[in-house]
Amino acid sequence: MRRPASLELHMKPTPIQKLGENLFIKRDDRTGFLLGGNKIRKLEYLLKEAVDKGFKRVMTCGGIQSNHARATAFAARELGLDVALLLRGELTDRRQGNLFLNSLIGADIRTITSEEWVGKEAIMEKWASELGSTYIIPEGGSNALGSWGYVSALEEIQKQGNFDHIFHATGSGGTASGLLAGRAVTGMNCSLHTINVCDDEEYFKKRIFGILDDFERQFDIKVSTENFHIHDGFVGEGYALASDQLYEQIKSFCGDTGILLDPVYTGKAFFGMQEVIKRENLEGKILFLHTGGAFANFANVERYRF
Structure with a gap:
């Protein structure tokens, strides 16, 4: 395995908070880099x-x-x-x-x-x-090199606790490919769930698996895609287009928890996750990756009702 070098641009580890009996949230919105987020x-x-x-x-x-x-x-x-x-x-x-x-x-x-x-x-x-x-x-x-960001994130999570399911939003496939590669590096056997906020399942299968092909070739690591799920059906009207209901859910969640989601990525993914958990009767410890995106709220202030 060849591991590339990296800079140190964010605060780590980001904390994990408990939201419910078996539901937890990884606060990558608190990476400390201009209000945080997974991109860094x-x-x-x-x-x-x-x-x-x-x-x-x-x-x-x-x-x-x-x-x-x-x-x-x-x-x-x-x-x-x-x-x-x-x-x-x-x-x-x-x-x-x-x-x-x-x-x-x-x-x-x-x-x-x-x-x-x-x-x-x-x-x-x-x-x-x-x-x-x-x-x-x-x-x-989102490419093979960028995927290492979430290889290291999964290594971080492994030290913080054991989880049966990890959910996150995807818009370009890099976080998903990084988590899949991270399982190969860490040996973790958690199920990975990605909720697409644009395009569809077939697009992201091609996109994510293409990044993984490059990753395996460049870094000599074999990556398994077992227990990996793309949950389609939560895009709504399209990328960066959210319903009035979603804005109200984000507002209520913020008031209840002090955690700010966004209408483009994390809002669709978090409330989509809740539907998947109920529909599929998922059991065990579940972790949601809060990947940031707070500034999207400031571009859509008029959509909130107070």
Whole structure:
């Protein structure tokens, strides 16, 4: 097994809190990096490679309110690297949430349409070639190297307790691939459950298993996909589109627990998890990974009712 080097950009271990008799939550919203989130775990490996190879700039892509793009921008600037972001959507004079933060930090932002999004890799390659000395990070930081962020996270969880089931949200597949690889590294035999917040089960099977193929080839580790479940059916109207009911659930959960979910990732995943637990009568200790995303609430304030 070849293990890559990483930077130390976040506070660890993040705590695990008890929510119910057999329900626990891993607080990766408290990684300590600009209100936390899971993206920094992947970026610790990706940015280490960028720095070691002497790049002067990093480039990545995402939706107009991308958590990953914001985390990349701030981590890169902390390391003295310039930032270029390719975002799906439209720029407006009223910039909120992550878009506000990306603008505040001075990221070089270009936007493309949903129709152009299918060619995002080629667009980034061309733009990076024009800029020079640019390290490209894929959407969500989700590739074989970035997967190590959640290999190390599962090693962290193993020291904190034993769990029968681990649930999390997925939008680009990197957290899921990292947890699967983490089981191979740690020997843990927990069931892994991912709830997709966009696309569908078939898309994510192809996406996650493709990342794992690269992971096995690059790092000489055989990864099993047994007891791995993709729970489709909680996307709603689409990516970053949430119902009034979900906003009310997030509000109530925050008031009851002091924990802030978001309408794009963790809200759909947490309440989706609750449905899966009831539907499948899951037993044993269950852990939900809170992967952050608080800033999505600030881009959707008008959807909450007080």
